Amino acid sequence: MRLTAVLFAVLLPTAVSAQESAPAAEDAAVLRRIYDAALVDSPMYGQLRELVEKHPGRLSGSKNLEGAVLWAKAELEKLGCDRIELQAVQVPHWERGAKESAVVRSASGRTASLAVLALGNSAATPPGGRVAEVVEVKSLDELRQLGRERVAGKIVFFNRPMDRRHISNAPAYVGAVDQRTRGPALASELGAAAALVRSMTFADDDVPHTGNTTFPAGVAPIPAAALGVSSAQTLANLIQTPGATVELKIHARTLADALSHNVIGEIRGAEAPEKVILVGGHLDSWDVAPGAHDDGAGCVQALEVLRVLRAAGHRPRHTIRVVLFTNEENGIRGATEYARVVGEKNEVHLLALESDSGGFAPHGFNLGNAAGDAHLRAERWLPLLKPYGIHFFQAGTGGVDVAPLMRFGYTVAGPTQDAPRYFDYHHTAIDTLDKVQPRELQLGAAAMAALVYLVDRHGP
Amino acid sequence: MRLTAVLFAVLLPTAVSAQESAPAAEDAAVLRRIYDAALVDSPMYGQLRELVEKHPGRLSGSKNLEGAVLWAKAELEKLGCDRIELQAVQVPHWERGAKESAVVRSASGRTASLAVLALGNSAATPPGGRVAEVVEVKSLDELRQLGRERVAGKIVFFNRPMDRRHISNAPAYVGAVDQRTRGPALASELGAAAALVRSMTFADDDVPHTGNTTFPAGVAPIPAAALGVSSAQTLANLIQTPGATVELKIHARTLADALSHNVIGEIRGAEAPEKVILVGGHLDSWDVAPGAHDDGAGCVQALEVLRVLRAAGHRPRHTIRVVLFTNEENGIRGATEYARVVGEKNEVHLLALESDSGGFAPHGFNLGNAAGDAHLRAERWLPLLKPYGIHFFQAGTGGVDVAPLMRFGYTVAGPTQDAPRYFDYHHTAIDTLDKVQPRELQLGAAAMAALVYLVDRHGP
Numbered sequence: 001m002r003l004t005a006v007l008f009a010v011l012l013p014t015a016v017s018a019q020e021s022a023p024a025a026e027d028a029a030v031l032r033r034i035y036d037a038a039l040v041d042s043p044m045y046g047q048l049r050e051l052v053e054k055h056p057g058r059l060s061g062s063k064n065l066e067g068a069v070l071w072a073k074a075e076l077e078k079l080g081c082d083r084i085e086l087q088a089v090q091v092p093h094w095e096r097g098a099k100e101s102a103v104v105r106s107a108s109g110r111t112a113s114l115a116v117l118a119l120g121n122s123a124a125t126p127p128g129g130r131v132a133e134v135v136e137v138k139s140l141d142e143l144r145q146l147g148r149e150r151v152a153g154k155i156v157f158f159n160r161p162m163d164r165r166h167i168s169n170a171p172a173y174v175g176a177v178d179q180r181t182r183g184p185a186l187a188s189e190l191g192a193a194a195a196l197v198r199s200m201t202f203a204d205d206d207v208p209h210t211g212n213t214t215f216p217a218g219v220a221p222i223p224a225a226a227l228g229v230s231s232a233q234t235l236a237n238l239i240q241t242p243g244a245t246v247e248l249k250i251h252a253r254t255l256a257d258a259l260s261h262n263v264i265g266e267i268r269g270a271e272a273p274e275k276v277i278l279v280g281g282h283l284d285s286w287d288v289a290p291g292a293h294d295d296g297a298g299c300v301q302a303l304e305v306l307r308v309l310r311a312a313g314h315r316p317r318h319t320i321r322v323v324l325f326t327n328e329e330n331g332i333r334g335a336t337e338y339a340r341v342v343g344e345k346n347e348v349h350l351l352a353l354e355s356d357s358g359g360f361a362p363h364g365f366n367l368g369n370a371a372g373d374a375h376l377r378a379e380r381w382l383p384l385l386k387p388y389g390i391h392f393f394q395a396g397t398g399g400v401d402v403a404p405l406m407r408f409g410y411t412v413a414g415p416t417q418d419a420p421r422y423f424d425y426h427h428t429a430i431d432t433l434d435k436v437q438p439r440e441l442q443l444g445a446a447a448m449a450a451l452v453y454l455v456d457r458h459g460p
Numbered sequence: 461m462r463l464t465a466v467l468f469a470v471l472l473p474t475a476v477s478a479q480e481s482a483p484a485a486e487d488a489a490v491l492r493r494i495y496d497a498a499l500v501d502s503p504m505y506g507q508l509r510e511l512v513e514k515h516p517g518r519l520s521g522s523k524n525l526e527g528a529v530l531w532a533k534a535e536l537e538k539l540g541c542d543r544i545e546l547q548a549v550q551v552p553h554w555e556r557g558a559k560e561s562a563v564v565r566s567a568s569g570r571t572a573s574l575a576v577l578a579l580g581n582s583a584a585t586p587p588g589g590r591v592a593e594v595v596e597v598k599s600l601d602e603l604r605q606l607g608r609e610r611v612a613g614k615i616v617f618f619n620r621p622m623d624r625r626h627i628s629n630a631p632a633y634v635g636a637v638d639q640r641t642r643g644p645a646l647a648s649e650l651g652a653a654a655a656l657v658r659s660m661t662f663a664d665d666d667v668p669h670t671g672n673t674t675f676p677a678g679v680a681p682i683p684a685a686a687l688g689v690s691s692a693q694t695l696a697n698l699i700q701t702p703g704a705t706v707e708l709k710i711h712a713r714t715l716a717d718a719l720s721h722n723v724i725g726e727i728r729g730a731e732a733p734e735k736v737i738l739v740g741g742h743l744d745s746w747d748v749a750p751g752a753h754d755d756g757a758g759c760v761q762a763l764e765v766l767r768v769l770r771a772a773g774h775r776p777r778h779t780i781r782v783v784l785f786t787n788e789e790n791g792i793r794g795a796t797e798y799a800r801v802v803g804e805k806n807e808v809h810l811l812a813l814e815s816d817s818g819g820f821a822p823h824g825f826n827l828g829n830a831a832g833d834a835h836l837r838a839e840r841w842l843p844l845l846k847p848y849g850i851h852f853f854q855a856g857t858g859g860v861d862v863a864p865l866m867r868f869g870y871t872v873a874g875p876t877q878d879a880p881r882y883f884d885y886h887h888t889a890i891d892t893l894d895k896v897q898p899r900e901l902q903l904g905a906a907a908m909a910a911l912v913y914l915v916d917r918h919g920p
Contacts (some may be wrong), residue, residue, distance in 0.1 A: 419821075
């Protein structure tokens, strides 16, 4: 691409035209100042670097997570919050232990090491490993139909890819992740020795993606791990001939619940401080993950919303509250406790906005409320937001941590990024700082600040 | 991000609802098939790998460009085109020669090597280099005001960054690139020894970005090079005290024009074959660049449009023509020749669509025509396209290569990606395959095929 014949206007989107009403002109001027503050000299990328490089692997129960809690508190102090709170939460404490391994041996004696990563809540194998035959299935239904007789003592291998025909990330993920979240428990109920799950990604590589799996009360946890995509393909090939086995070693353990904290900081509203606009992310990450996109990005964007609103000269009418949740990845205990306290104190929330789909540039927002019309009402702001690349509001939820607030009738939201790249990195060791592009991160924070401003000014 | 409380529909966007008219339902069904073909088992990423790994550095006049021409012809043959043509074009032939270098020496004798890359059309320095004092300016106007007396014999250093307040790439680039395209010529007119230009990027690194500079007839070419951003900052620091010099070595030369080719392949329309829908990209790239995003992506997307339309079972009413232009980067001779022939033959074009802003997922399209209403008329298709993440049509141009067709009254278009990442890689050695995400590339091709289908079916 080069210059010639590029006819784009070089003018910046600005505020005031003669036809605009005075409030619209004021809104446009504030939005311009918000974007200026976010795009020029933002500290956010440096904050993200600190978070992911000093406190990587922020899994619940880890020292790194509590280190991140103190880091976040210090950042809120620098922002001059009116109130800062560490909200205590008891969180699950699962540890991977020594590096896991899996080796497949075909009927003909050919062996291959598989890229493998234990899932959260996985049980351990015996220390020397567990050797068993493998049964491949594409769905939980298929596993059920096989029945105990053909599953007991085997390693169940869930190998249904995400459906490439989906346009958005979320339905592709939701449409496959039952294999990871509920597959190992079903395998356990049928007497399986262990479970292996193809990673939730479209990437054509061999990076295993961990994530949580759940064993309901009464179902014995079994060893369970994710496989990289090419390892899944290798395994599928080598078990074509009956008699192949996998030797799996997992050293995980589940400890007693640990103390963690939601980190809360707020600027008190000037007119109706009892009404809250929440902007959040989650501090925890998987143990192997630096957690740059998931969800270091959301955390620094939440902090940045406070900073840019102030830099833009906006004095909030309502209380603007940053909440950096703990334990999103394997328990949602932080969100549960936060919602419990909101209910107990009857704290009205005008909006609860969470960025938890990566530090990419959003092109719209999801908005959800009980009436199902929050996104339709927000469309009145599109003329103000389109010059900034925000083109739609759609019905949907915000992040997982704000979803529980919907039961009080509050409106939740999240930026709609839908970057296909997100699932290349999600829950992996390669979710590193270099995968986050500074301006994409900044455009996300600016859009969030713009929405917070508009709700503060005009209501949701 | 994890599963719980994610309320997104897992259903794919599909075609038919009872309220839809029959044509709308048919359109929706074809679009679904187009996206299925593009997202499942596309050969496109493999094609891009071949193009950028076997034929990198496809600058006009190079063997690599003509290798890419033959590669593209072979790909069109595989697609079973009704007609393939190599349209001969004489193109400029500029060569970088041996690696350039620049070393700054401050008044106190401190030296630093600068990351430097000669600009297209740069003259050479004497073989042993050129040493001169440096005068820093932020604009062409500032240089004009300095005048010959303070410029003659010096190295002019253009150091105005792209304006970070812009939301979109194009105006940020256009707002700064005059320093590169016209700055060296102005410096030459004022007697300067050479010119250095801060790279056109927001990236916080030291990768120099080349690009074309122009010396009008009668203006003697001088040595001219881009500096990496940190090198530009280093240089700005070290010349604070008068007396600093830069030693610049550039070994470039301009040879006689060379023979190149636009590569054209088409599927003849079943109903009105004399009317053409063009989908294109440009085959050439800068000599140092693999040219994955710029514009290998656009080339393989253009090929893919033909493939997926066929895979979707669409029999075009009008002729669908792929044009892979030569010499976009430093002359636009391919586009000029193509437009000349279109004028000569009076070939009617319903649409000329070029992807030349990277292989990212688009969220809308630019559409341009003489009346300025093409984008407004296209909005009737938004309900069909929104399920696929296409949210807007806006007034604008397509790529540089299709812009000349506007003078015949034809409609031009380009996908609007606006990915901030694009200018991290543009015109650099790091515009490599790994920067292109396969699904983003596929979503772009699918959106282009969808637009081509809609125009073929309903007119622009």
